[in-house]
Amino acid sequence: MFTQANETKLDEIITHYPVKRSAVLPALYIAQEEHGYVTDDDVRYIAQRLDMRVNEVEEVVTFYTMYSRKPVGKYKLQVCRTLSCALLGAEKIAEHIEHKLHIGMGETTIDGKFTLTEVECLGYCDLAPCLQVNFDYHEKVTTDGVDKLIEGLK
């Protein structure tokens, strides 16, 4: 079950499509917004809600990189690693965050606040290097900028 507001939102989204199943990606975003990640209960609930089998939802969740099936930090720091960002120092940004937060790629800080991941092209090539924190884009990032940004995240 989602919150009443999100249930209403999902009901509305379902009306966009001739088949309920099409709403699976939006529904998974709702689940993730509510629980921080996609839980086992979410998978079962979405399957029931959209007339899908549990394994059909599971195979969708695991295909798309923007969903997580395990808990992640409050802030997902996603450093773009693809060519345009790499040419302008993405690796340095990633290493800087690793040292600052004492975590490696794919890891979460002990307090559960930050998860660091490396992601593929975010579409900000002309504004490289680029970092996405949850859904917020940060362009032309520098190591100093990253320090300020992280300290500002409460």
Place this chain on the structure above:
Amino acid sequence: MTKVLTSRFHLKGQACDIDVYKQTGGYQALPKALKEFKPDQVIDEVKKSVLRGRGGAGFPTGMKWSFVPKESKRPKYVVCNADESEPGTGKDRDLMRYDPHQMIEGMIIAGYALGSNASYIYIRGEYWFIKEILEKAIAQAYAQGYLGKNILGSGFDHDMYVHPGAGAYICGEETALLESLEGKRGHPRLKPPFPAVVGLYGGPTVVNNVETLAVVPHIILNGGEWYKALGTEKSGGTKLFTVSGHVNNPGNFEVPMGYPLMSLINNECGGISGGRKLKAVIPGGSSVPILTAEECEKVNMDYESVAAAGSMLGSGGVIVMDETADIFESTMNLTHFYKHESCGWCTPCREGTRWLYKVFQRMKRYEGRSGDVELLYDLADKILGKSFCALGDAAAMPVQSAIKKFREDFDRRIKHNLIQIAKAAD
């Protein structure tokens, strides 16, 4: 230079408001199309413009539209491919965040031309803030009667929805996109049948890129001939290029088709960073063959000229690399991308990209074995043309072209060669 698609970019997003869009010439093409054009005439006008798909494949848009059967038992759909994820490309991002109505108006006109009453914008999930911009714009369009039932009293109905992807490059491939929109894994479909005949929910479907659809209102307003005349004989109109990498002023630039690549780099982008020397350019997004500095001198940015130079115009993502770049490293970076984004459906691509990356990894440690460069080339050959969709080709072509043109950057990674070099130095 005529700015067609970027004329509202200087407003920095104010044109997201429908009233600003209308004050600057917006929503004039749609009433004109509904009043003065029969659906077929819209398609003819688009054909005259020689507009070619701006997502990467460059397929003539008018022809794609004409493949949609007139009579269909199943509903027809217009789908906007806003899953922009080709490395090096960020043009659709600005087209949508600075001027969403331009594309929406183009989609409604496309819907009218094809007899479709519903359209979807499939946008990459990372562009969540743009999804919200589009949803607001669509709500405004409904409120002013440009969407919904009986649009502007014409009797034509059209609904529009925004659908978020969730981080899969393969969903930019049009049939994988349709699978994803139907709530499945993004695996490409076998073609034929092409989406124009059997597409979304089994209905005839046209999938067009953001930039392609954004051009449509201008073609209706000014005529196909006018648009064509902006570019070259076979590549009509203007094109947005995202220039990234080692240039002083990276960004999105709209120039006429046929504009010289070096002018784009030197004028629009203020030249190479730090006054260094140009080494290589990937002219059309990461999937296309690389060009050497000498080759760049002669290239004009239109489909034919870039093809004549042995590469492709692709999505218009221009990645510039100066003399400090190591083409082995840049090619390895892209191979990682394709390995990560391979959907896993077919063996040549799934296994081939992983194998390529494995060889790259040992070469990166300067532990390449004799014959590894040939092995890379051969592996790429075993993927090229043998994969289920074009992702395999996109992974293979950059590897082969980089080896052909920048062999020394690869040879340096072979252990045996290093020993020879050390011996020679003694």
